[in-house]
Amino acid sequence: MEPRDLSMHSVYRAGRGIEEVARDLGLDPDELIKLSSNENSLGPSPKAVEAIRDVAEAVHYYPKSSHTDLIAKLAETWDVSDEQIWLANGGDGALDYLSRALLEPGQAVLVPDPDFTYHGMSAKYHHGTVETFELSEADGFHQSPERVLEAYDGHRIVYLTSPHNPTGSEVTIAEVERIAEATDEQTLVVVDEAYEPFSERESKIGLVRERDDVALLHSFSKAYGLAGIRLGYAIVPEEWGDAYARVNTPFAASEIACRAGLAALDDEAFLEETIETARWGRAYIREHLDAETWESGGNFVLAKVGNAEAVADACQREGVIVRDCTSFGLPEHIRITTGTREETPRAVETINEVLADVRG
Numbered sequence: 001m002e003p004r005d006l007s008m009h010s011v012y013r014a015g016r017g018i019e020e021v022a023r024d025l026g027l028d029p030d031e032l033i034k035l036s037s038n039e040n041s042l043g044p045s046p047k048a049v050e051a052i053r054d055v056a057e058a059v060h061y062y063p064k065s066s067h068t069d070l071i072a073k074l075a076e077t078w079d080v081s082d083e084q085i086w087l088a089n090g091g092d093g094a095l096d097y098l099s100r101a102l103l104e105p106g107q108a109v110l111v112p113d114p115d116f117t118y119h120g121m122s123a124k125y126h127h128g129t130v131e132t133f134e135l136s137e138a139d140g141f142h143q144s145p146e147r148v149l150e151a152y153d154g155h156r157i158v159y160l161t162s163p164h165n166p167t168g169s170e171v172t173i174a175e176v177e178r179i180a181e182a183t184d185e186q187t188l189v190v191v192d193e194a195y196e197p198f199s200e201r202e203s204k205i206g207l208v209r210e211r212d213d214v215a216l217l218h219s220f221s222k223a224y225g226l227a228g229i230r231l232g233y234a235i236v237p238e239e240w241g242d243a244y245a246r247v248n249t250p251f252a253a254s255e256i257a258c259r260a261g262l263a264a265l266d267d268e269a270f271l272e273e274t275i276e277t278a279r280w281g282r283a284y285i286r287e288h289l290d291a292e293t294w295e296s297g298g299n300f301v302l303a304k305v306g307n308a309e310a311v312a313d314a315c316q317r318e319g320v321i322v323r324d325c326t327s328f329g330l331p332e333h334i335r336i337t338t339g340t341r342e343e344t345p346r347a348v349e350t351i352n353e354v355l356a357d358v359r360g
């Protein structure tokens with residue numbers, strides 16, 4: 001027997017793991033600086049670590065109250081109702097819930113190109129189709145309403161990401177509002193705010209409170225340092241928030257994830273240090289890297305280096321793992337996650353040496 005025809009589905013290509021690279025190169029993992037997956041360079045929130053240890057003895061229970069408590073806490077934080085918080089196994093899981101709740105077979109979603117690939121992948125898993133609007137290097141990869149609306153043709157979901165992965169570009173509240181106004185009544189505009197905590201701009205949450213056609217995506221993987229836990233959520237309009245009960249996988253987030261998330265939300269000192277370090281790091285990279293870079297609202301910087309695969313490979317041999325953006329459709333660009341205050345200058349120095357070598 002065989003599974004159904006999966007040839008139209010692609011394999012998610014994550015940045016390479018530190019053990020994997022260390023093994024390949026015969027290096028000690030401690031000598032490597034991993035700046036390829038936009039993870040938190042400071043590690044996890046210490047309060048979350050403590051909560052994870054404490055919950056170990058209680059994991060034979062289903063996560064009932066912790067799930068409810070985390071939803072309530074997030075609803076309070078964002079000043080929305082509990083039904084509007086769609087908790088999930090990572091932001092990726094929340095994308096699946098949006099697909100399940102919105103897409104009829106054959107309906108299309110519109111995503112930027114380049115883009116975080118799971119927006120489109122999730123739509124395809126749910127029997128939808130994917131179309132793109134092109135971002136242009138010349139205008140800083142801006143997701144402008146003109147570009148979006150030129151490509152728009154009654155799509156069921158329009159995805160924007162702000163700050164955008166992998167380019168770092170951002171959109172304003174007014175721009176999102178213009179897109180939501182100009183698209184059909186049955187089109188949902190989703191703003192992926194996985195990197196919103198790092199931005200100096202305001203969240204688009206006001207539009208979710210005011211309208212029935214704008215939703216946000218948030219994640220604990222980046223700013224809270226909990227990528228390994230898999231915890232994220234969508235914030236959806238009040239009018240149809242109750243659809244969650246019909247589409248979610250039972251106990252959408254684990255007891256460990258919910259307890260860690262609750263603790264991380266209380267760890268303001270950690271969040272503040274994370275944001276400060278990332279903002280410092282992205283400014284440092286832009287100032288000192290010997291390559292063209294783009295302004296970024298996230299914990300990473302896009303740089304144009306020529307042959308991205310060759311540069312990323314050479315950096316890796318020197319112990320610095322960066323993301324070759326070829327799989328994003330940017331074969332001349334790498335994406336560098338901000339590291340700690342020690343790692344970032346060391347990484348920039350290494351990348352600069354590699355660039356000098358490559359350029360001869």
Ligand SMILES: *Cc1c(COP(=O)(O)O)cnc(C)c1O
Pocket residue numbers: 038089090091092093116161165192194217218219220221222227230231232
């Ligand atoms: C990391 C990321 C997410 C969510 O990741 P999870 O680990 O599944 O929470 C969503 N969107 C973008 C653009 C990302 O980079």
